[in-house]
Amino acid sequence: MLVLPPLSLYIHIPWCVQKCPYCDFNSHGQQSELPQKEYIDALLKDLQQDIHYVQGRHLATIFIGGGTPSLFEASQIARLLKGVEKLIPFNKAIEITMEANPGTLEHDDFKAYQKAGITRLSIGVQSFAKEKLNLLGRIHGEKEAKTAATKAAQAGYKSFNIDLMHGLPNQNFEEAMSDIDTAAKLNPPHLSWYQLTIEPNTLFHSKPPQLPDDEALWQIYEQGQKKLAALGYEQYEISAYAKPGFQCQHNINYWQFGDYLGIGCGAHGKITYLAKNTLLRTVKIKHPKGYLAASNYTFDVNIIEEDDRALEYLMNRLRLMLPIPKEEFEQRTGLSSERIQSGIEKAVTKGLLIDSPTQWTLTPKGHMFVNELLAQFC
Structure with a gap:
C-alpha cells in the first residue's frame, strides 16, 4: 500500500549569464534585466495551484536550481521563501539549497542569502583550470571559485557543495586530480564529482570536443574515488561525496523515490497522490515568456502506471550506495x-x-x- 513519503520542493530559475556548451538544462542566457518580482509572483501562484498535492505534510527540503539562481537578489529569494512557508509549513530542520555561480556572487551576497533563509550553497565550479573553464564557457576563474568557497564557509551556512566535473576536453589524469586537490583544500563538506557527458541539443553535441579515451576516463574515476575517500569524503551516491553528516538531504529524498513538488519554468515533480491511490509526474510550462503569461502553470501530468513503478523506483534508488x-x-x-x-x-x-x-x-x-x-x- 502506498504511504506518503517526505515532501521536497524544487524551484527552477531559468536564467544564466550565458548558456554553457555542455548544458542541456532548461536555461536561457540573460538578454536584459530579469523580471525578478514578476517571476517570484508567478512561482508562488504556481505553488498555490499544486497545494492539493501536499496532503498535510511539511517541507523537508527545498532546492533552488537553474540556470543561475544567484542572479536573483537576496531580497527576492527571501520574499520567495517567506511566501512558500506561508503556503506549506517547514520542518524545523529544513535544508534549503541554492545553486550559485562563482562569477555572479558578490562577496556581500553570501551573508544576505544566508539571512534570506538559504542554509546550503551549491557552487558550480566545474574546474579550477583556466583553459578548461574557457572550453566549458564558464564566466569565472580559479580566483573567483576559491573566493566563493571561502566566503561560503565564513558566512554561516550549515553546509556548502562544490560541483566538479572530470573527463573534460583534453583533460589528463594529473589535471583531474589537481582539481580534486584544489577543491579539498577549500574544505567543502560536500563534493559533487561527475563525468562530463555530451547531451543532445547542446553545442558540444553539434561540435563535439576531444574527450579523454575510455582507459584515461577509467583511471581518472578509479583513482579519483580513492583520493576522495582518503580525504575523508564518503561516496553515498554515484556522483556525490560528503563528510559524515553532510549528505544532501534533498537529493537523498529524490533518489529514495520520495515526493517533490516542482515549480518554475520546465520544473518536474513527482507526487504520491493518496486520493487516487497513484503516483504522478508533473511538468510545468517550459519557456519563461509562456510561463510568465500563464494562468495555469502545469504543462502536463502523467500517471506512473503500476507496471512501471518498480523499474522507476529502482532506476532512482540504485544510484545510492545504501x-x-x-x-x-x-x-x-x-x-x-x-x-x-x-x-x-x-x-x-x-x-x-x-x-x-x-x-x-x-x-x-x-x-x-x-x-x-x-x-x-x-
Missing part, C-alpha cells in the same frame, strides 16, 4: 516486494545483489554494473 529496505520499496511503489522476486533472483545469481529478509544490498559488482542490474527487471 541498502534498499524492502519496506521502503513497498511503501514508495504500493507493490509487494514479491512482485520483483524473479528479477532479484536473477541479480543474485549474477553476483549483483545480496537478498536478505529485510533488505537488498548491491555487491561491488552491482555498483559497477548498475545498467546490467536494472536489465534484470525489464
